Structures are given as C-alpha cells and as structure tokens.
Amino acid sequence: MDAEESFLAYVRERVAALSRIAFLLTGDRHLAEDLVQETLLRVAGRWGRIAAGGDPDPYVRRTLYHQHVSAWRRHRGRTVHVAHPPDRPGPDESDAVTGSVAVRAALARLAPRQRAVIVLRYFEDLTEAQTADILGCRVGTVKSQTRDALARLRAVAPELLGDPSELEVRG
Structure with missing residues (x-):
C-alpha cells in the first residue's frame, strides 16, 4: 500500500x-x-x-x-458566546441533550490548555504520559492542569460532579 x-x-x-x-x-x-x-x-x-x-x-x-x-x-476575543442558542424547530430532545449542553458550557469556560487536558484524559481516555506527549509538556503539568480544570469545573458546573468520563457529549 x-x-x-x-x-x-x-x-x-x-x-x-x-x-x-x-x-x-x-x-x-x-x-x-x-x-x-x-x-x-x-x-x-x-x-x-x-x-x-x-x-x-x-x-x-x-x-x-x-x-x-x-x-x-x-x-481570541472575536467569538461571542450567548447564554441561550436561538430556538430551532425540530423534535424535543431536551432530556437527551441536557447533560451534553452542560458539559459543553462547562468546557467552554476552561482555558484552552485545561480544556485540552480534560478532553484528552477523560474523553479520549489517554494516560497522563500520553497527554503530556501530545501537549508537549511534562506529566506534572498535566496533573496540575487536570487538578485546576476539575476544580474550575466543580465551581462553574456543580451539576457535573462525578466522573467526567461518564458524561456523554453529543456533537
């Protein structure tokens, strides 16, 4: 090939x-x-x-x-985030997407590096070493970024308390 x-x-x-x-x-x-x-x-x-x-x-x-x-x-600085997206006609899937919306909103409130660490560690299920390799930093940095990101998520989205890998995100 x-x-x-x-x-x-x-x-x-x-x-x-x-x-x-x-x-x-x-x-x-x-x-x-x-x-x-x-x-x-x-x-x-x-x-x-x-x-x-x-x-x-x-x-x-x-x-x-x-x-x-x-x-x-x-x-940066050019994106405008709105609290509520405009209504769109279609089937009512509010129960199915409530968790997804909460996860997306919470991830949007993280710094880009913190968001990347959370995505790679919990949604891609990579190890700390693999995450550090991808981000070009040390394992200790991944650990501290993860700690800080999870603390921020707990502060901005207490409804997400629990294991982030159990949350489903629909795109």
Whole structure:
C-alpha cells in the first residue's frame, strides 16, 4: 500500500474520532470540521514519514491540538458566546441533550490548555504520559492542569460532579 492509500485508509478509520476531539476542543461543529480539515491537510504532506514511524495517532492528535491553539490565538476575543442558542424547530430532545449542553458550557469556560487536558484524559481516555506527549509538556503539568480544570469545573458546573468520563457529549 502506498502513502496515499495508507493516508486515505487512516482518514476513513479515524475521522470520526478526530472530529469528536475537535468538537470537544472547539465547542462548535463547524469549527471542529475546519480544525480536522486543517490538521489532515498538514499531516497529508508528511504522511510517508509519519506512517513509517509506527502509530500515527499521537502525531495527528498533537497536530490537532497545536492547530486548535494557533486558531484560538488568532481569533481570541472575536467569538461571542450567548447564554441561550436561538430556538430551532425540530423534535424535543431536551432530556437527551441536557447533560451534553452542560458539559459543553462547562468546557467552554476552561482555558484552552485545561480544556485540552480534560478532553484528552477523560474523553479520549489517554494516560497522563500520553497527554503530556501530545501537549508537549511534562506529566506534572498535566496533573496540575487536570487538578485546576476539575476544580474550575466543580465551581462553574456543580451539576457535573462525578466522573467526567461518564458524561456523554453529543456533537
């Protein structure tokens, strides 16, 4: 299998998981799609070397995170968050999405690095060492960021008390 076929197979297999990570990082479906697309464009040019190194997931996740932080830095202060989204017609799924909305709102109130740590640790179920590798920091930094992020979540969203990995987020 050549590099192009290998890349296309990887994208088909992992695009849903990457989209989920991107959605949790951005809090917006359209921004998440853009983030995944930008990440895959960056990775495609280097795919031969990335795939030859073994498991490409850590590299792709790291690229996704760095793309998110770069975009956040470029656009910080420009995003306007509203307390209540405009009403949209459709079936009443309020019971099914209440937890999801609370999780998204709480994640949006975290700093980008704290949000990334929570997403990688609890939603992607990565170890502290894997998270540190992706974020390019030390394990101790991951631990302190996790502690601070969980404390912030407890303060801003007490209804989410419990294990964050048990919460379902629908995108």
